[in-house]
Amino acid sequence: MNRVRASLFVLLLATALPASADIAVVVNKDSGISHVSRSDAINIFMGRYRKLPNGHLALPIDLTPLKARFYRALVNKDLATVNSYWARLVFSGEASPPQQLKNEAEVLELISNNANTLGYMDSAHVTSDVHVVLILGE
């Protein structure tokens, strides 16, 4: 009974505090980009646009542990589909997938050091070093 009550609580908590489960798309604090639309995010992460809204070259970064959740939230596709999408593009060589990083610390570091990078992380782990431009609810 307690377990059930606890689960209910957690569920309630989860809905009451969505920010803790959301994925935040972040950029360098000094990039001057305040906001990125969802479709811009799709275009950049899926290789269509190679420029940021501010006109600089865009360097999207994938966070491997959060990758499945991110693409589910962004384009509602599973990882296999996304992978096959990129595999198709390898043939023409026109576009290339985002750089793959292992953890949020690496992401934070890379973004802090490079104004052109665009990454994502659990919104709960966002620091003041980066600027959130888009929140993706799950």
Place this chain on the structure above:
Amino acid sequence: MCRLLNLFRTRLALRATAAILLIVVILGVIFLALGIYLRTLSVEREQSDRIQELLTTVERTAQVGCFLGDAKLTQEVVDGLLSNDIVSSVTVRVGSGAVLASGSSGSGGPASTAISRVIYSPFDAEDAVCNIKLLPDQQQIDALVNKASLFIALALALQLTGIGICVVLVVVRFVTRPITSISHRLSELEAETGQKLKAPRGNRGDEIGQLVVSVNAMIDNLVQSLGEERRLRLEREIEERRYRAIFDTVDAGLFELDDGGRIRVANPAFRRLFDIPLSHDLTREPLLLASCISEGAPEPSELFEAKAGGRDERQWEVGIGDEALRRWVNLSLSPLGVGRLQGVAQDITARKEASDAAERMAVTDPLTGLGNRRGFERRLAVMSRHHRLYPERRHALLMLDFDHFKQINDTYGHHAGDRVLRRVGGILANLIRQRDYVARLGGDEFVVLLEGCADRDDVERLLMRFMEQLQTPVRMRDGEEVTVGASVGIAMLGLDTDDPQQALQYADMAMYAAKRAGRSTWRFHESGRVADPS
């Protein structure tokens, strides 16, 4: 060609087949056109479906290519589509209208309906990233349609041939052959013997059987009427023979005249009567009726005149032969038809001669052979008519009476009297001309009519000769001789009077005047004056 036409005219089966085939061909062409039309629609739909499937197959890749604006990848998609032979050309345009990739295969061919599909972003179902416009290969479609049409046409042709053969066989088996067989039997049928037409086996109950029954009924009727005809002909022959026998053996002459009055037919009796030899062929050389008759022949125009009184029969009495051997024939003619007369000729010679003799007897004085009172009256009547017609001509009427004739009778007997009368009659008959007339009115009274005698002197000359001859005595049987005197009174018709009866009276009165004047003399009637010749 001509032979084929002839075959068509003479062969029912061929004609029926041709008609049916024509109908089937027309229907076939209509069905073929419909079939081709439907087939074209269906092929086009199939092609369209296939193209849609093709597009669906490449859609994912096209989405990616367009999403990224990847010309290479999109071109790959276009080439892939073009590798299908039903695709003629493909054009991929991005939203702005620029061509991302395009291609076409082979010849342009005829225009066809383009198929286009809007390609959406693989990640956003509402974001159209490009438009694929695809032209199907019309030539390919046409080839497919043609192939299908050829198959339909071939099938139809085979069906037509089959139907044609079947129709010929059926018509020959069920129609032509029974009719031919009936025709053969009919031509060999001896209907007069009561033979009947037999229907072909298997056709007894159908229309052909009915035809045979009808033909048999017709044959029955014909045979019956033929028999009737034959019976009537036989009857007519007998009738004709009967008539011919009468015609040949009857005593009366039977004949026929044409509108020209020529004898066309005559029986032996007629030929005997008119002296026409039996060898004379009247049908080839007709004789004019008038040429056979010497007296009283009817004019040709008279023959056909309608007779007043309504009776068609008309009669003539005609004389045939010389004066000496004159025969009299009664001709009775009646119309036989248009321009034809039928006649009966009867020999009436004997009858006519008898009646003539009786006629003569009636007006003759048997004693003297001169005319009698009746003859004189008749003659006077003729004279009267004649005088009315020609009043300027004059005639003399002499009345004669013997003097003392009664004494001769009393003295010598009646024979002597008769003898004297005969003698005087003879003298008078000798003195007068042919056209004059002498008659004994009775007893010793004679009358003489001198026709056309206008002159009294002529009369006196005649009377003087008469008186002179009267002087010669008449010898009686016993040798005695007797002389008689006569008193004569004369009246002139046309001078003294115009009435013959009056003239007779005047003559009578003049005769008595002569007697009063002393007998053996004559006196003319002259009002108030009596001439004395002495």
